[in-house]
Amino acid sequence: MGQLTLFGGLLVLVSTLTDYVSAQSSCPGTGNERFQLKLGNGYRYSKLATGLRSPRHMAVDTEGNLLVAEAGGGTVRRFVLEDQGDIVCAQSNTQIISGQATNHGIVLSADGKTLFTSNLATVKAYDYNAATGQVGQGKDIVTGMSVTGGHPTRTVTTSKWNPDTILVARGSLGNIDAPTTDQAVARSIIKSFSISKGLQTPLDYARDGEVLAWGLRNIVGVTEDPVFGGIWSVENQMDQVHINGRDIHNDNPAERLSYHGVLNDTENRYKGLNYGYPSCVPAWDPENVGINGLLVGSLFKPDGVPEVPDGECANRMTGRLHFPAHTAPLDIKFNSNGTAAYIAFHGSWNRNPADGYRVMRVDFGPDGQPVQPVTSKTAQVPVFENSQMANCPMSCFRPAGLAFDQKGRLFVSSDTSGDIYVIYGA
Template sequence: MLKHVLRVLAIVVVIAIGVVVYLAWPDKAEVPLAQVTGARPEITAPRVQTIPTVKVAKAVGWPAGAKPTPAAGLQVAAFAEGLDHPRWLYRLPNGDVLVAETNSPPREGPGLVTSVMNFLMGRAGAGVPSANRITLLRDANGDGVAETRSVFMSGLNSPFGMALLDGQLYVANTDALVRVPYTEGQTRITARPETVVKLNPAGNHWARNVIAAADGKTLFVSVGSASNIAEKGMAAEKYRANILQVWPDGNWRVFAAGLRNPNGMALNPVTRNLWTVVNERDMLGSDLAPDYLTQVEFGDHFGWPWYYWGGYPDPRVEPKNPSLQEYSKRPDYALGPHVAALGLTFADDVKLGSRFATGAFIGEHGSWNRTPVSGYKVVFIPFAANGYPVPNAKPVDVLTGFLDKDGEAMGRPVGVIGDRTGAMLVADDVGNKIWRVTGR
């Protein structure tokens, strides 16, 4: 009898879930993506979802001989292949390139959310264990292919960002900013990393970035939120959704807040101010909220979780915070909803000709919850002479073709930097390659 009751209850639950899914999923975009980009994006009414749209491109890898499609006048080739989930890149002063081969720590614990996230990560090619290492690539003969590869650091904890400051190499693990002494030309670090600052680990956003500040004395460290809209409570978000400013002696402060997941960071070559790209919130529909590129100044608050795009309230967030609305800073440039903007570098680092001479290059990892999908490419944002995006300018495709004709992901771009010649290097964590883009 009990087995029969449990069987009936299970059927009822399955039917109920099916009804909810039918009513709430998937949400389809109602506005062209281009209208949700630029300095003045179209911000439509939110379509709150109980169950998110799930539309992630299945990771299939690159067929033999296949590669991404560069913009007209550019060409692309593999700089390195056979890596293990390469996410982030850093160029050392002698031209060597460091690659963080890394992934999220295991997502553990009971519950539907954990199960769904593990499924999505696996489908998107991110379900592999983290290699937890940094690999050094060297192109000594200058032919555009790294002929030397060595394990530079190992035994790390989901490492991501890397930065040199005063002879020390700083590495942003998921749970701490650490450092080791560095001598130019080294191909392997054996020193035990020293902890500079402990960071709140993992959560929804595990990747921590680090760059040296313009003052040459401090570092900026990005720490994403633990959740979508603080549904686990604000106590779980303490010192998250922030960019921290860290001193080498271990002192630190919150530099800016309300940034759901700031990832790529770079210094604007004109103003020397900090800029970042940010992944915005989910489950407001396929048209909201736009990921963005923005300048970040000390004391800024960009509204998360209460507000998006400079003051639009998220009706789901409790308790409310009405006093913050007028102080929520509006970002400088919308990149479109759910593009998963991760990589960022400016054109002083990448030299691809006059069309791309002034502006920012952004690696868009690609959406998992939008119909149709967005991102899955590298774009260029033109900047004016004043150091801000050109008014009314739209993103320009630089490297596309990461999806095949069936919409499956042969690759997904993440970190973007320039090599010592000015060519653009792009980390592809699904294709397990580093692509090199040059002018013809």
């Protein structure tokens, strides 16, 4: 029989305690497992690599090799993979790009022949040969993003439905970035750029490109649904929120999964919408906010943010699903048939007790939308997580990046611990 179980403020339905099975299988040289990890029903895992320098986002090339952005070195590492029994291991492991090429973002073009990386200032493009691992000279295609302070990630995503497009997300300068009420500031925003134009002449982030969505505080994961072509993002919302002088930050605001439509849809009604930040944030625990009629995901105005007219928050776009406060989703990837999206929750730094530090699944229906309603608190299905979080954030599994290969294996990076895991059964 099923039972509702509480995971850090989130109710999820699990069938029995056997849904979580501690299991470990490691590739040679990866050492003993340091963390007590547990799995959702039907999954198993192995450790592929350890000792990396803050691995973040990842990509799998057309030959099945794994490419990893190492934020700690600004480098890209290439793992040539081979099956060893019922797990996958690295046949070789080499650095293919250096020189502070990336601090987070990495993605391949739709044809797999161009590799893109991002750092604070630029998005770079490299000719890439998947068979040999040869990488050409890097070329800046988007520039003008460097600032002092603020969120450092510059998430990059390409489109198989619109192959000349690259999406670049840029977060806020601070917790409450008041100037972002002006779209021209070009922060807390997702913009699309023409790859071919950028290869001819570098494009300026603020001046060029098109706005896909704005009013999103810190977008760290963006992906495309492989079946319908819809663009989805996961966002880290505001910290230290108060309302009417009362501290409500422990359980508000919600983190957010947002839908941005299909890039090549000329009538995309989601294109260019404002999602509220910095003036309006989504509720996770409406009762704690204390506003009558507020639901999960409803936008409200906290203390200390730029003023908006009464009722204006209700006119801004909100997310398609919402997640517990401060769980910090850093990446999202769909399985090949679009029936599920997997999300890496990096974990909280300012919540008591700590929450996050897990990979979860959101199920999607035949219409290309989540099966759960906007107000759901049970949309997440447990996949892979720490069994206890007393040592988090610094001494635990802390997922940052996700990547599927052609065999349906899900690669997960843990940046704090420097590990790469593989989940089977996703």
